Amino acid sequence: MKKRTVDPDFPSENAVEIPNFLPPPEELAKAKTKVIITIGLDAETISFFKKQAAKRGKKYQKMIREVLERYAQYYQKAA
Numbered sequence: 001m002k003k004r005t006v007d008p009d010f011p012s013e014n015a016v017e018i019p020n021f022l023p024p025p026e027e028l029a030k031a032k033t034k035v036i037i038t039i040g041l042d043a044e045t046i047s048f049f050k051k052q053a054a055k056r057g058k059k060y061q062k063m064i065r066e067v068l069e070r071y072a073q074y075y076q077k078a079a
Helices: 043-056 060-077
Strands: none
Touching: 043 060
């Protein structure tokens, strides 16, 4: 049996890595009906989306919404 190694950056031994199914930044940002919420995100995440949005002339909040929408769609189909 192969010895299992634990990545120290991995949050838990019970966690499962999810395959990358997210779209590249250039495919993000379409108009949809919105519900306004307040959410706290880390500064590095916001910085990433702002830079990607600026490169493409898009709005970073729309890009974040698209990522969350695709994540939800993926797991709704899997359920």
